[in-house]
Amino acid sequence: MNVRIELTYKTPKRTETQFISDEMPAGQALLIAEDLEKTGRAKTITFIDRTERTWNIKELKQYMKGIETEPxxxxxxxxxxxxxxxxxxxxxxxxxxxxxxxxxxxxxxxxxxxxxxxxxxxxxxxxxxxxxxxxxxxxxxxxxxxxxxxxxxxxxxxxxxxxxxxxxxxxxxxxxxxxxxxxxxxxxxxxxxxxxxxxxxxxxxxxxxxxxxxxxxx
Structure with missing residues (x-):
């Protein structure tokens, strides 16, 4: 599954802005999102698939784990x-x-x-x-x-x-x-x-x- 990342980014001085990424494989999106989380500056992170369904990190991880044993x-x-x-x-x-x-x-x-x-x-x-x-x-x-x-x-x-x-x-x-x-x-x-x-x-x-x-x- 391919998704886009949508996130709200907050600087140390509390300036906020939003970013939307290009589409990428869900596994790659999770790696990037987890890395962004470590900075402590990503206020919200949401994934959007091609059907416009939204996922949070926990939901996407569960989905990826669930399909491992399925084609x-x-x-x-x-x-x-x-x-x-x-x-x-x-x-x-x-x-x-x-x-x-x-x-x-x-x-x-x-x-x-x-x-x-x-x-x-x-x-x-x-x-x-x-x-x-x-x-x-x-x-x-x-x-x-x-x-x-x-x-x-x-x-x-x-x-x-x-x-x-x-x-x-x-x-x-x-x-x-x-x-x-x-x-x-x-x-x-x-x-x-x-x-x-x-x-x-x-x-x-x-x-x-x-x-x-x-x-x-x-």
Whole structure:
């Protein structure tokens, strides 16, 4: 989770002013806040997350301690592929996360029918990734979503309109799932080369190669 620090600073001569920091990871914000507390000049220190929820130092410490044993620092890579000849779609996702002081990577793919385009397969792949995230028990956490589909990323991020009914239905389904899980999302569009892991998983699904694995990573 990223937060901003808002504090009231008081000089020895009792002159007061307020500061608001740039956004930073919560752990880093806590270290800075604790250092400021030692000066004895920080009258009040408040943390503000992306939903504008406010936290004090004690509350943020409890939150950080609570997520140590749960998946956090989550990044999703997703990709979907569509075969026009067979009308089959391949869905792939790679989910990176930290848990109990270690880092993990979950890789999963699936083959599905009844989709009509590559864009629809891309949406379906992200929905597939969110369901895997739900199985990990992730809720009320920030999640970074990365893909090479400008259509999906820009439509979900509100940059592009979603005019096709089928894609609009997928967008609604995904947004409902995110709201249900309480996750806050940050999107990034990357090149296909930078998304090659998810792309390969989607391609393998179309080749009837099923992948399900979780491994520790450095």
């Amino acid at each position: 956090h620092n989550i990044i999703i890579y997703f990709d979907g592929g569509f075969d026009h000849d067979t009308k089959r779609s391949g869905l792939g996702c790679a989910i990176y996360y930290d848990q109990s002081g270690k880092s993990f990577r979950l890789r999963k793919n699936a083959q599905v029918d009844q989709l009509d385009s590559n864009n629809e397969a891309e949406y379906a792949a992200l929905h597939f990734a969110l369901k895997e995230l739900e199985l990990l028990g992730v809720h009320h956490l920030p999640v970074t979503i990365i893909g090479d589909s400008q259509v999906v990323i820009n439509q979900l991020d509100g940059e592009w309109p979603c005019l096709e009914e089928e894609l609009s239905n997928w967008a609604d389904r995904i947004e409902h799932k995110m709201k249900e899980m309480g996750i806050q999302t940050e999107y990034a569009v990357v090149s296909r080369k930078s998304n090659r892991e998810a792309d390969r998983l989607a391609t393998q699904a179309l080749q009837d190669i099923e992948i399900t694995s979780t491994s520790e990573v450095n």
